[in-house]
Amino acid sequence: MRYFTKIALLTVAVSVTPLCAQQKDPMIDHIMNETYQNSQLEQLAYELIDGIGPRLVGSPKMQQAHDWAVQRFQNWGIAASNEQWGEWKSWERGTSSIEMVAPYIKSLEGTQLAFSPKTPAKGITAEVIALPLFQSKAEFEAWLPKVKGKFVMVSQYQPSGRPEYNWKEFATAESFERYKAATTEATSAWNRSMENIGHTWRSLNKPFEEAGAAGIIWSNWSRGFGVNKIFSAGTKKIPVVDVSLEDYGQLYRMLQHGTVPKLRINAQSKDHGTVATFNTVAEIKGTEKPEEYIILSAHLDSWDGGTGATDNATGVITMMEVARILKKYYPSPKRTIVVGLWGSEEQGLNGSRAYVSAHRNKMPHIQAVFNQDNGTGRVQNISGQGFLHAYDYLGRWLNAVPREITKEIKTTFPGYPGSGGSDHASFVAAGVPAFMLGSLSWSYGNYTWHTNRDTYDKIVFDDVKSNVALIAILTYMASEDPEKASTERIKLPIDPRTQQPAQWPEPKEPTRKGGFE
Template sequence: MKKTLPYFFLLVLLSSSLSFAQVKNPVVESIIKEANENSQLELLGHELMDVIGPRLVGTPEMLMAHEWAVNKYKGWGIPARNEKWGEWRGWDRGITHVDMVYPRVVTLDATQLAWSPSTPRKGVTAELVVLPDVQDSVTFKRWLPSVKGKIVMISMHQPTGRPEYNWEKFATKASLEKMKKQRDDQTQAWRERINRTGYNARTLPVALEKAGAAGIVTSNWSNGFGVNKIFGAYTKKIPSIDMSLEDYGMLYRMVEHGDKPQIKIQAESKNLGNVPTFNTIAEIRGTEKPEEYVMLSAHFDSWDGATGATDNGTGTIMMMEVMRILQKVYPSPKRTILVGHWGSEEQGLNGSRAFVEDHPEIVKNVQALFNQDNGTGRVANISGQGFLHAYDYLGRWLNAVPREITSEIVTTFPGTPSGGGSDYASFVAAGAPAFSLSSLSWDYGTYTWHTNRDTYDKIVFDDVRNNAILAAILVYMASEDPETTSREKSVLPVNTRTGEPMVWPTPRPATRKGGQD
């Protein structure tokens, strides 16, 4: 385990002279044995990602996932429930098909954005136009009527479909620098083009829709081969799609050269009205201190460009596996063990914020919470989140974990509290000792975070198994610890940007009715 001493930003290796020989603990040994010899991770991953699929809040798949998780827990002898916390705009994706129909026919690589309206039964066929480079917003308003009946392309045409690391491997130095300058200049120019319209990425599609456009096409490239970020639509009546860099670039060039390409969009999505939203909660009741809680935490929802495998399917199945293991080898914990599978994290930590609001009696008695979110990699970083004495108890618990797991973990004590990012922040803001088990990258930001490639095949099960062992031992140690964890907060440092002392984040309310705007 790597550790920061004594304050926020200095990272040093935990000296071997500070560690002591680990005494074999039969529960710890059983956790490791069960995780390695009877792992259910691959099966859980298949059932969740392959069979149920993505878990966009408000969709039938999200509800299916909640019901699946409850049934899994009950099958392991663990009481579980789905707890309603609000409502969201219901939506069913249906079949989407996008083709170029003129000047030749080819099926295109495109995805309907979340909550995008459907098309008429026969689809929408129209000529493409590119957002113009106008002098100012007045000029843009004069241009707007020309979009009536057209499908508008509003993303920049990328100068290359090769990631920078590929250029660095093969290009000459001069060619690499030329490409980077062209890309940077083009990016700045496109940003200015958008600004001169008087709109932004959120409001521009709405303005085009009001002007009579037949559809919106974007290409939100994620700087990797074949990978795009897929988020939500802002239109209410016309389809919004995201297209691969390759196909988008082809169509953009055709428009620019006067080839007048036409595409057909057929989208069979359905607006389902308001639907209930849930958190899935499972519990192993404590025997000695049942009103004190050790919590596991992972958001259940995902975007739906792919199947949400590493964001956050891996965190989900890891926490389920931890609960399964503990129920088998540690069925009578001293403190109650709770797991929360939160809904609508992607829209603002809503499920966990709602839980914090609805269950103050639990939050005030949390011994520790462990959250996992950012990908499939083995845990590489743990911060004390600004709790002054976090090292005292986390250090004790981590000492029970095999050295092959902790030796490469960087710890930061006392650290600074997170104001967002993932669901542990909801608990930190309420003063509960909650910690992120932050993963090694595996190019998460480029290739799987919110992308069309976040699928089962990207899961590194050896790393997820490693994390399940780590979390199970931490939960066991936290449950057994005779001491109650300290909630004393450290004096926070000065914010280098503002020059003012940092302040502890405050709890923020959950959005209980979302997706309707």
């Protein structure tokens, strides 16, 4: 513990060096001026988010995004290509409508989930049934035949669509405590029921499809006003839709009061079979040490409930803008600068894992990886990811960045190796100093991460510009550094679960053929 405290103190000393102690560097001035006076971010965002749209792995939109990125890089004089790493089911979203046709007519807010089978052209009309709580698997199996020919509601009922922060702000203390207690108990009861029947949300749809359900209705509330998570259907023959909390709640209450609603769901989509999946890789060749690399990392794919603006178009346009600026003012870097726009991060870091696997010989020669993948906020925290001397070289590079950008950034050294969550983990597992640039939240987890509201209007361009300047300067400093960054790792502590020394994460192979489960 004393050892880690010592490192933490060293970190503070490095990261708070006054701006006046920095040497004036014309390159940093060029980067700052280009970032703030000639930004291309809004144009790039429009082209990718509004012009192309969501980028579900394997979809035609994903391929369009790969081709767009290659063309953009080439227009800037940067070599780029698409590297195939696997194959995926190619699904293309069509129109969807969800109508309550009895006891009266009402259009419901919702959409089909990714990879959902389509309905007949005129849709499917059926009554609704809600999944109750169960005490045992036998009780569930006895109930299961009731779903035949019906739309099955499979999400927990939410009696209040107000997020907790809204309750906390306006409710009395007593009312807020009652709300929290009731919510906690309802969630616990639901989770116990799921355990009793032996299913999770990932496997829940299968028994209903096998029992002859007409379709499945989810409401995966994201704990904010008007937001739901939009993931995969997980069925082969019947449609799966997600319905807003408000409309789902009305259907549930009708059933509770003895009224059986009838819905008509029309969900159209196209199955294009199997297609190749890619990473887009761009490169500015180094001059003095071309066989050493700095990688700018972001994933190009998204879920498709919204248009993937903050997950992860912001990361993509950040890295592309950094590359554009460096090509303009730093066209002959000492080390090779690589931009990796990965595919299928959302299904398990597949694109970056494939890159690590295909380029094993490069891994020992990578100076650093800078990864951006958590919304639109300015960078606020950076971990050393378990690399013992990260405080030294990363601290030097950060010290060159103007204080107005770094003043809110908190560093944690030596940190702990990331084993998942985003693409930096693929490189960390291979022993590469790879750093997740953690951003200010802007309510990312509730309002945009994998939701139907992850759209262009949620981008805060001032914060994204700050990240462009930060990453461009870090990349420049990492390239110019006369020393190769150390890859020495910390000795990991005892894992409290196993009482054995924790293990450094191991590289994993990607899923190279997916979307068919």
